[in-house]
Amino acid sequence: GAVVSQHPSWVICKSGTSVKIECRSLDFQATTMFWYRQFPKQSLMLMATSNEGSKATYEQGVEKDKFLINHASLTLSTLTVTSAHPEDSSFYICSARGTEWERANYGYTFGSGTRLTVV
Amino acid sequence: AQRVTQPEKLLSVFKGAPVELKCNYSYSGSPELFWYVQYSRQRLQLLLRHISRESIKGFTADLNKGETSFHLKKPFAQEEDSAMYYCALSSSGGSYIPTFGRGTSLIVHP
Numbered sequence: 557g558a559v560v561s562q563h564p565s566w567v568i569c570k571s572g573t574s575v576k577i578e579c580r581s582l583d584f585q586a587t588t589m590f591w592y593r594q595f596p597k598q599s600l601m602l603m604a605t606s607n608e609g610s611k612a613t614y615e616q617g618v619e620k621d622k623f624l625i626n627h628a629s630l631t632l633s634t635l636t637v638t639s640a641h642p643e644d645s646s647f648y649i650c651s652a653r654g655t656e657w658e659r660a661n662y663g664y665t666f667g668s669g670t671r672l673t674v675v
Numbered sequence: 676a677q678r679v680t681q682p683e684k685l686l687s688v689f690k691g692a693p694v695e696l697k698c699n700y701s702y703s704g705s706p707e708l709f710w711y712v713q714y715s716r717q718r719l720q721l722l723l724r725h726i727s728r729e730s731i732k733g734f735t736a737d738l739n740k741g742e743t744s745f746h747l748k749k750p751f752a753q754e755e756d757s758a759m760y761y762c763a764l765s766s767s768g769g770s771y772i773p774t775f776g777r778g779t780s781l782i783v784h785p
Contacts, residue, residue: 597684663709666711
């Protein structure tokens with residue numbers, strides 16, 4: 557089945573530094589990538605949607621200059637948290653969508669998530 | 676606007692008891708609905724999709740357009756069913772951006 561590899565699994569960084577999170581679709585072409593943020597015991601909050609080769613569409617309230625998303629190829633999307641602060645500490649999850657048939661039949665494929673801790 | 680409501684944050688049952696995780700949705704078009712499950716320390720994975728009308732791990736879910744519901748049911752809960760369950764709605768046409776409910780934590784006691 558479809559697999560999305562997300563790394564790192566966890567990262568600790570100092571306040572003010574930047575962190576890059578990668579998501580790769582391993583056996584399918586991810587035409588669309590979704591980036592979510594998940595707070596403890598809460599649901600997934602959609603941050604942005606990116607289509608390969610296009611600029612990401614950010615949800616209301618999400619700072620596009622802070623959360624830089626790049627989707628340069630059909631198998632790779634990255635989220636860079638710039639000038640991270642402790643309040644950015646969270647669990648970040650990517651999700652990929654392939655063709656319409658794959659989406660309708662397999663739903664969305666999720667990465668394993670990245671636990672970001674900013675100290 | 677599309678919305679997914681899971682009224683219960685936590686559902687606690689004993690092994691062998693029936694389980695129903697509620698999901699209601701709000702969407703003006705024809706929705707596609709999914710149930711995702713997240714076991715402890717694992718990634719979210721697809722459990723059910725409404726178009727397939729299948730039973731996975733004993734779970735079933737029926738789309739009720741009149742009541743705008745997509746409740747997840749299992750007649751006899753097992754301990755290994757303990758997990759977070761998310762109901763999701765995907766808009767039809769266009770970008771198919773999924774909307775997730777807040778999730779229901781199911782705990783099955785021995």
